[in-house]
Amino acid sequence: MAKLPVPPRLPWKEQDIKAGDPVLLTEYLKGLLKILRSAISDIHNVVNLNSIDYVAQDAKPTPRTGQLLVWKDTDAGAGNPTHYLVYNDGTGVVTFASEETA
Numbered sequence: 001m002a003k004l005p006v007p008p009r010l011p012w013k014e015q016d017i018k019a020g021d022p023v024l025l026t027e028y029l030k031g032l033l034k035i036l037r038s039a040i041s042d043i044h045n046v047v048n049l050n051s052i053d054y055v056a057q058d059a060k061p062t063p064r065t066g067q068l069l070v071w072k073d074t075d076a077g078a079g080n081p082t083h084y085l086v087y088n089d090g091t092g093v094v095t096f097a098s099e100e101t102a
Helices: 014-019 022-049
Strands: 053-057 068-073 083-088 093-097
Touching: none
Parallel strands: 053 068
Antiparallel strands: 068 083, 083 093
16 A cells, blocks of 8 residues: 655754745745645545455455455355455455445
8 A cells, every 4th residue: 555755854944934025035936936846746546555356256366465456256155245445555455344234
């Protein structure tokens, strides 16, 4: 599962902003915008990489390490869960069953 990188330290220099120097304020704002653009790009990439795949089949799937799947058990018998979250944490596959039953 993709994770957000640690953001760079904000270029917060309160004394520069209070001084009212237009050059210092402009440089501060440019640095802040650069960090915000990078953060928005990182968030966008992580959300896209973490989209959850859907699988409908009778056998339990084996996701890649770090992958989360929603699995619909097409062979679920009466009284058994029909949907699962299946996650591979690198040491094994963990399955969480829904309350919905066939």
